[in-house]
Amino acid sequence: MSLSHAILGLLQYQPMSGYDIKQFIDKSVNYFWSAKQSQIYRELAGLEKRRWVVSALEKQSGRPAKRMYSPTGAGRTEFLRWLHEFPAALVEPVRDEFLVHLFFGNGLPVEETLFHLERYKKEAQARLDYFTALAAKLKNGEAGGDCAGERVYWLLTLAKGIKMAEASVQWADESMAVLNAIKREPPKKGVKG
Amino acid sequence: MSLSHAILGLLQYQPMSGYDIKQFIDKSVNYFWSAKQSQIYRELAGLEKRRWVVSALEKQSGRPAKRMYSPTGAGRTEFLRWLHEFPAALVEPVRDEFLVHLFFGNGLPVEETLFHLERYKKEAQARLDYFTALAAKLKNGEAGGDCAGERVYWLLTLAKGIKMAEASVQWADESMAVLNAIKREPPKKGVKG
DNA sequence: ACATACATGTAAGTTGTTACATGATTAA
DNA sequence: TTAATCATGTAACAACTTACATGTATGT
Structure with a gap:
């Protein structure tokens, strides 16, 4: 649940592709949050299925096209609902x-x-x-x-x-x-x- | 891989049941390691399948019987092999x-x-x-x-x-x-x- | 020639969680 | 009588990882 909503949250700021999201995560929130590229694509597909985001291909010159995702109205609502719902146990189990x-x-x-x-x-x-x-x-x-x-x-x-x-x-x-x-x-x- | 070998490691000290292992984890190594009861049973079954542990039922008076697990020779060898094999990246990804x-x-x-x-x-x-x-x-x-x-x-x-x-x-x-x-x-x- | 960055995805497998199912004993 | 502790497990589901598959452009 956390990863999909975290992605949904990032998309509130600006439309991004799966690749963009991966770069952002690795370079900024990496301390508390990480994900593999393949998982990001899967979560994005899931978010689109639930109609919380929509995607559109954006052509680029000399580079592969990007699939840019943006949140829908329902997506914004769902994100805010999730945001208020803190986990019961705040200190997460560690596995080191x-x-x-x-x-x-x-x-x-x-x-x-x-x-x-x-x-x-x-x-x-x-x-x-x-x-x-x-x-x-x-x-x-x-x-x-x-x-x-x-x-x-x-x-x-x-x-x-x-x-x-x-x-x-x-x-x-x-x-x-x-x-x-x-x-x-x-x-x-x-x-x- | 880590959970099964950690269990295998605990069994080097003394034979334990799945329930015992759960108690031990929750009360001591809980900072860096946690597991659900159901997963422990599954890992124990997996260890037995690979012949790294063997189990025996131990009857108790007024309580359900315990299935006690002990490492085999192959199990001890495997544990030592794993112990020398540290992960490449030591600081683990966090997801909080x-x-x-x-x-x-x-x-x-x-x-x-x-x-x-x-x-x-x-x-x-x-x-x-x-x-x-x-x-x-x-x-x-x-x-x-x-x-x-x-x-x-x-x-x-x-x-x-x-x-x-x-x-x-x-x-x-x-x-x-x-x-x-x-x-x-x-x-x-x-x-x- | 080789590696890295850009860019997307699928398939298979492993690991972790939640819910279910059972049943005795003991303490409040 | 209600909850907790003791004790074992299965089934279904969710989450995460690894390997595979493809292709261009740029820098060394």
């Missing part, structure tokens, strides 16, 4: 494969885990840098186009991404420190020794 | 419906958004309290049973949950402050006014 591996880290050499924690930190740092730069642009009005009222809310969601990325970097550092300490001073096993 | 609503918050009355941010904060705070208490127990050896080597890694994953929950509470506070400021001083629209 990296943490599953770490949880079972006792079955791995410490060096291997440290290597992947370092990788993790770099990824988190890259996200942090990206979101920080994007937030600066949004504040200066260099991004987000003509949307004035929206900017505040976009910044709030970006702030969440920044907070999470900052916490992730810190956590990776602290975790590496813990494991490095173990490496130097292996833990005692049982009562012997 | 609450943030999708907030992103489109300009379409809602500020009071409504503030109400849900307050709810969000309470939920995050409850998680923070729970994880903090669990970490304290783990450190004292009151939880986690006979697993000595595992405890370090369990604490690392819990630390992540704590970090995230802390950041979430802070973010909710800061976001409410921003929206309260807007409520007192509504934003100027365009050049008129």
Whole structure:
């Protein structure tokens, strides 16, 4: 339900093609929302079936034609209905494969885990840098186009991404420190020794 | 792939039933991993089909019998193979419906958004309290049973949950402050006014 | 010559959710 | 007597991923 309505919401701002939507998602709301190209096309087809959007082919010179989608009246109504309907549980269940591996880290050499924690930190740092730069642009009005009222809310969601990325970097550092300490001073096993 | 191998990993510690696994997940690794009861049963059936686990009915007095699952030799091998195989992208895609609503918050009355941010904060705070208490127990050896080597890694994953929950509470506070400021001083629209 | 960006989609498979179905015991 | 805990599962549906299929234009 969320993906189709999120797409419907984006189309309130301006008509877009499936490809445009994918670009927009990857470059802006990527912290809290992602989707594969194929899924976007499928959701758009579903939205059109329910008459919440209509599409029209737009020819381009030297490029494939774009199928541009726009919301209908019913689509706008449906979006507003959905918007008021917040989920009952606001903190979503997480499923993090990296943490599953770490949880079972006792079955791995410490060096291997440290290597992947370092990788993790770099990824988190890259996200942090990206979101920080994007937030600066949004504040200066260099991004987000003509949307004035929206900017505040976009910044709030970006702030969440920044907070999470900052916490992730810190956590990776602290975790590496813990494991490095173990490496130097292996833990005692049982009562012997 | 992750869920089946995570279950396989849990069974390395001790034989468990589907119900036991559900209890364990909900009460300990809930920060980074969750699953519905029905899915757990399906994954267990799949693991048994692949001969990575075997099951046996265990009768109980006054209670329904339990189907206890244990890993086979092939299961232990497969688990270790998987454990070394970390995902290429360590920071997982997030899909957060609450943030999708907030992103489109300009379409809602500020009071409504503030109400849900307050709810969000309470939920995050409850998680923070729970994880903090669990970490304290783990450190004292009151939880986690006979697993000595595992405890370090369990604490690392819990630390992540704590970090995230802390950041979430802070973010909710800061976001409410921003929206309260807007409520007192509504934003100027365009050049008129 | 090869990769990337542009652009759309289908098919198949995996994973996750919701609803259904059953039934005993225990605590409020 | 009502709800919760214990305990297992199936069926249907919804959501998501991966692989496939096609083709142009541009940059290296």
